[in-house]
Amino acid sequence: xxxxxxxxxxxxxxxxxxxxxxxxxxxxxxxxxxxxxxxxxxxxxxxxxxxxxxxxxxxxxxxxxxxxxxxxxxxxxxxxxxxxxxxxxxxxxxxxxxxxxxxxxxxxxxxxxxxxxxxxxxxxxxxxxxxxxxxxxxxx
Amino acid sequence: xxxxxxxxxxxxxxxxxxxxxxxxxxxxxxxxxxxxxxxxxxxxxxxxxxxxxxxxxxxxxxxxxxxxxxxxxxxxxxxxxxxxxxxxxxxxxxxxxxxxxxxxxxxxxxxxxxxxxxxxxxxxxxxxxxxxxxxxxxxxxxxxxxxxxxxxxxxxxxxxxxxxxxxxxxxxx
Numbered sequence: 017x018x019x020x021x022x023x024x025x026x027x028x029x030x031x032x033x034x035x036x037x038x039x040x041x042x043x044x045x046x047x048x049x050x051x052x053x054x055x056x057x058x059x060x061x062x063x064x065x066x067x068x069x070x071x072x073x074x075x076x077x078x079x080x081x082x083x084x085x086x087x088x089x090x091x092x093x094x095x096x097x098x099x100x101x102x103x104x105x106x107x108x109x110x111x112x113x114x115x116x117x118x119x120x121x122x123x124x125x126x127x128x129x130x131x132x133x134x135x136x137x138x139x140x141x142x143x144x145x146x147x148x149x150x151x152x153x154x155x156x
Numbered sequence: 157x158x159x160x161x162x163x164x165x166x167x168x169x170x171x172x173x174x175x176x177x178x179x180x181x182x183x184x185x186x187x188x189x190x191x192x193x194x195x196x197x198x199x200x201x202x203x204x205x206x207x208x209x210x211x212x213x214x215x216x217x218x219x220x221x222x223x224x225x226x227x228x229x230x231x232x233x234x235x236x237x238x239x240x241x242x243x244x245x246x247x248x249x250x251x252x253x254x255x256x257x258x259x260x261x262x263x264x265x266x267x268x269x270x271x272x273x274x275x276x277x278x279x280x281x282x283x284x285x286x287x288x289x290x291x292x293x294x295x296x297x298x299x300x301x302x303x304x305x306x307x308x309x310x311x312x313x314x315x316x317x318x319x320x321x322x323x324x325x326x327x328x329x
Binding site: 030031032033034035036037057058059060061062063064068069070071072074075076077078079082096097098099100101102103104107 | 182183184185186187188189208209210211212213214219220221222223225226227229230258260262263265266267268269270271272273276
C-alpha cells in the first residue's frame with residue numbers, strides 16, 4: 017500500500033461524519049480517489065423501497081471529490097466545496113455497497129474541478145454522477 | 157352568515173403535528189442526521205441539531221459538506237411532500253394515526269440536487285427553509301436556504317428537481 021493512501025486513509029478516519037457513514041478510502045492516486053460506503057439501515061431514505069437517502073450519497077460524493085483534489089499533484093494543503101451538483105440516475109439496490117470514483121480533471125492555483133460517479137454492484141449502470149468546484153489552498 | 161363552526165385549535169394542531177411527525181419519523185436517515193421540524197401553519201423550518209458526528213474537518217472544526225447537503229435535501233424533500241399532502245391531511249383523506257403506522261404515500265424522488273456552499277459550517281445548530289417554486293403532476297422544482305446564527309448570512313443554498321410519485325406507483329397509498 018502506498019504511503020499516500022495510508023496517510024489519506026488515516027485522514028478520512030479522522031473525519032467524524034465520514035466515519036459515521038462507514039466510508040472507507042480504497043484507492044488514491046494522481047488526482048483520483050475511490051471511496052466505498054457499505055449499505056446500512058440507518059441511511060435509508062425511502063421506507064417503502066429501503067433505498068438509501070440521496071443525502072448519504074451526496075456526503076459520499078463530497079468526501080470523494082475532496083479526496084481527489086487533495087490527491088492532485090499540486091498537493092493542496094486544504095480544500096473546501098464551492099459547489100456540488102448530483103444527478104441521481106437510478107435507485108441504488110438496497111443491501112449493496114456504493115463505490116464512488118472521483119477525478120480532479122483540472123486545477124488552477126485557486127480552483128479545482130471535479131467529476132465523480134457512484135455505482136453499486138452493477139458497475140455498468142451508475143447510480144449517480146456529480147460535478148463540483150472546490151477551493152484550493154497551496155502552502156506559501 | 158351560515159358557516160360551519162371552526163374546529164377547536166387543539167384538534168387542528170394535533171392533526172397537523174401528528175401527520176408531520178409521522179412523515180419525518182418514517183425516514184431513518186432524517187433520524188440519523190438529527191433533523192427536526194418546526195411548523196407554523198403550513199410553513200416548515202428544519203433544524204439540524206448539532207452533534208459530533210456531523211463534523212467533517214475536526215481541526216477547524218467545521219460541519220461536513222455532505223451533512224450540509226443532506227440537511228438541505230431533507231428540508232427540500234419534506235417541505236415538498238408536506239405541501240403536496242397538506243390538502244389531503246386537512247380534508248381527512250390522510251389520517252395521522254394511519255400514517256404513524258407506516259401507511260404513508262410514496263415519497264418524491266430526487267432527480268438532481270445542486271448545492272452552493274457559501275460559508276463554512278460552525279459546530280452548532282443550523283436551520284433551513286425550502287420553497288416549492290413549481291409543483292406539477294410529474295416534476296417539482298424546490299429551492300432551499302440554510303443558515304446558522306444570522307438568517308441574512310446563509311450557510312448554503314440549493315436547488316433540486318424531484319419526480320413526483322405517480323398514481324400507478326407501487327406503494328402503500
